[in-house]
Amino acid sequence: MPAKLADVARLAGVSPATVSRVLNGNYPVARTTADRVHRAVAELHYVVNGNARALAASSSDLIGVLVHDVADPFFGVIATGIQDAMSEGDVLAVVCNTGSSAERELRYLKLLRKQRAHAVVLTGGSVNDPGHRTALLEQITEFTSTGAHVVLCGRPPLTGDDDPVPGVIRVDFDNSEGARRLTAHLVALGHRDIGYLTGPETRTTSRLRLDGHLQALSEAGLSEERCPVVVSGFDRESGRAGVGELLRRHPGITAVVAGNDIAALGALAELRARGIGVPDQISVAGFDDLPCAFDAVPSLTTVRIPLMEAGRTSGLFALDASRAPAGGVLPIRTELMVRDSTGPVPR
Amino acid sequence: MPAKLADVARLAGVSPATVSRVLNGNYPVARTTADRVHRAVAELHYVVNGNARALAASSSDLIGVLVHDVADPFFGVIATGIQDAMSEGDVLAVVCNTGSSAERELRYLKLLRKQRAHAVVLTGGSVNDPGHRTALLEQITEFTSTGAHVVLCGRPPLTGDDDPVPGVIRVDFDNSEGARRLTAHLVALGHRDIGYLTGPETRTTSRLRLDGHLQALSEAGLSEERCPVVVSGFDRESGRAGVGELLRRHPGITAVVAGNDIAALGALAELRARGIGVPDQISVAGFDDLPCAFDAVPSLTTVRIPLMEAGRTSGLFALDASRAPAGGVLPIRTELMVRDSTGPVPR
DNA sequence: CATCGGACAGAAAACGCTTTCCACAGAGTG
DNA sequence: CACTCTGTGGAAAGCGTTTTCTGTCCGATG
Numbered sequence A, B: 001m002p003a004k005l006a007d008v009a010r011l012a013g014v015s016p017a018t019v020s021r022v023l024n025g026n027y028p029v030a031r032t033t034a035d036r037v038h039r040a041v042a043e044l045h046y047v048v049n050g051n052a053r054a055l056a057a058s059s060s061d062l063i064g065v066l067v068h069d070v071a072d073p074f075f076g077v078i079a080t081g082i083q084d085a086m087s088e089g090d091v092l093a094v095v096c097n098t099g100s101s102a103e104r105e106l107r108y109l110k111l112l113r114k115q116r117a118h119a120v121v122l123t124g125g126s127v128n129d130p131g132h133r134t135a136l137l138e139q140i141t142e143f144t145s146t147g148a149h150v151v152l153c154g155r156p157p158l159t160g161d162d163d164p165v166p167g168v169i170r171v172d173f174d175n176s177e178g179a180r181r182l183t184a185h186l187v188a189l190g191h192r193d194i195g196y197l198t199g200p201e202t203r204t205t206s207r208l209r210l211d212g213h214l215q216a217l218s219e220a221g222l223s224e225e226r227c228p229v230v231v232s233g234f235d236r237e238s239g240r241a242g243v244g245e246l247l248r249r250h251p252g253i254t255a256v257v258a259g260n261d262i263a264a265l266g267a268l269a270e271l272r273a274r275g276i277g278v279p280d281q282i283s284v285a286g287f288d289d290l291p292c293a294f295d296a297v298p299s300l301t302t303v304r305i306p307l308m309e310a311g312r313t314s315g316l317f318a319l320d321a322s323r324a325p326a327g328g329v330l331p332i333r334t335e336l337m338v339r340d341s342t343g344p345v346p347r
Numbered sequence C: 001c002a003t004c005g006g007a008c009a010g011a012a013a014a015c016g017c018t019t020t021c022c023a024c025a026g027a028g029t030g
Numbered sequence D: 001c002a003c004t005c006t007g008t009g010g011a012a013a014g015c016g017t018t019t020t021c022t023g024t025c026c027g028a029t030g
Helices: A003-011 A016-024 A031-044 A051-055 A071-088 A102-114 A132-147 A177-186 A205-219 A236-249 A261-273 A292-296 A308-318 B004-010 B015-025 B029-043 B050-057 B073-086 B102-114 B130-145 B175-188 B205-217 B236-249 B261-273 B291-295 B307-319
Strands: A064-066 A092-097 A119-123 A149-153 A169-174 A192-196 A228-231 A255-258 A283-287 A303-304 A329-332 A333-338 B061-066 B091-099 B119-123 B148-151 B168-173 B195-198 B229-231 B255-258 B283-285 B303-306 B329-332 B333-336
Touching: A003 A016, A003 A031, A016 A031, A031 A329, A051 B050, A064 A071, A064 A102, A064 A308, A071 A092, A071 A119, A071 A308, A071 B073, A071 B091, A102 A132, A132 A149, A149 A308, A169 A308, A177 A192, A177 A205, A177 A255, A177 A283, A177 A303, A177 A333, A177 B102, A192 A205, A192 A236, A192 A261, A192 B148, A205 A228, A205 B004, A236 A255, A236 A261, A255 A261, A261 A283, A283 A333, A292 A308, A292 B291, A303 B050, A308 A329, A308 B029, B004 B015, B004 B029, B015 B029, B015 B073, B061 B073, B061 B102, B061 B307, B073 B091, B073 B119, B073 B307, B091 B102, B102 B130, B119 B307, B148 B307, B168 B307, B175 B195, B175 B205, B175 B255, B175 B303, B175 B333, B195 B205, B195 B236, B195 B261, B236 B255, B236 B261, B255 B261, B261 B283, B307 B329
Parallel strands: A064 A092, A064 A119, A092 B091, A119 A149, A149 A169, A169 A329, A192 A228, A192 A255, A255 A283, B061 B091, B061 B119, B119 B148, B148 B168, B168 B329, B195 B229, B195 B255, B255 B283
Antiparallel strands: A303 A333, B303 B333
């Protein structure tokens, strides 16, 4: 039903080839001819059929973006950055919600392969399961083998060892270093009894942040006894429950570090409910610096990851892999944001 | 480079037609033949070329979703609902960020038309500009004329009068009724001096909510003098500034209603900064019932819109328009959520 | 035994575009 | 003046599927 190239050609009195050339501007066409074509296009409301185009030119302008949860601002901000980069060209970014399910991740990857996506951006931590890892690597290899590029934004390397996979670009958040500095900040404030609420064990991000924390502890010569670690989650409820567990196991803690801001918010809520003053009695810190960290009461000390910017560069790499740095890895610096939820140890 | 249908056919020793039929299952194929084909598919890691398929079958499995801002949980939750519905079939939902820009909205619509999207879901309020309205209507007509369906999720009707546009389905949030009930709740608590922070004038949602508020005021016989309205915005900063403006213009107010939760959060922050107790001195209310409303301190009284569910049904309608109710409009009920940020008028 | 559906498989024509290969002017060039 | 470029435009061969339209082989039927 919609007008096709041939219709435009007929109306403009030229051949289909000429119309195509005018529209793509990759071949010299006389000014007057081009004008006639443009008029015909306007008159017929013609819009090129993307599928036919992709088929003929064997190139598509679809870019897939895989996120754990669109409703989570962490991913929302990254996605915004990516889409921002897309607005350069006539490119469609497909945001896919995996819900942290390995199975859905693979399904979407296949779907994107089916659409011959130009590139794929995988965001956030990976599901930490050996079986999934190989299946994922296989899908990704399938992608890169057709010339499509894969960008990992805030994702660990695909292979256990750090060797680069060809065609795969990484935009790397320095989770452990950020976590290390955060805990070091608490140590500097005099805290010696620091509880840690780590994220879900299935996510690699949790591990990296915990590692940074532990490193800071060992650098300060703090015993693990006085600094309990509780496996919690990245959601609010886990943070809430986790801080309760922490207090039960080690009532003397003076600081709580959560694996991310959302969990930290849960912890804040629980402490408030128990009438424990923050930061007078217990300091609290998070990670990510989501907008809500600033809005929290008291405002949350956290580690800022420039997510929007990371998303934007990831998008640019997806658009044009040649922009990627040599080595294929762009490190993203984190920044410690000291706010009101942390203070000197009470005495 | 990737395997194509013909490769599979050759390996399986059948014709391309047979492979297609096995894969689509819409034509009888002998069991043994089908098995051979499946084996060949697996061996070659074959994945159908979505573009070629869409071209030949003249049907695509792409569904466009237009949102104002992915990073805003309001839209994030709706998008999650939509994607949830998509997971039924092998369908890709393309989430596009308009940033509330009329121009980008049209650009995305055109891009989706180019991809011959199966359907489009427009979410959230509309940019309230007559010029844009006609341009939008034109794009949408172009869509529906090719058989694609358009779903409006939480969007006002396209035409000023309420008559249905063929091929357009609406999932309608009852903004004004929700706003009316919210203000009525404050009135019932004894408030007579109620300030209102309305959203951006360019968004239709702002207007609808304000209308509900004004209706409640008039039902209660409250004068507009004692109930000032300040044009603010849907973001935190606007809420913060707006409440300042409100207090300057009418220091006696005992309640503030914001156009949405985010603005209400900003208002809460400003009141806290000024040392004004909520709800002891001033009650505050929002709209939408985003997750953050529950987390606020004090927890925010607001109007709940079942966004996830609305997203899901919108998605189902996009997938299969025949599921839509007669008349093409599905009203979504809102619910008043009374929490800790509103209380009886101080005396 | 001739015939006739039914179940299955192949050949080939779309689908709407891009792009290589040619053709054909007219402008320079020797 | 014959000849080669240059700048334009057309013809036609794909791109990888789907889907009609034809068969062909069989068991069943009269």
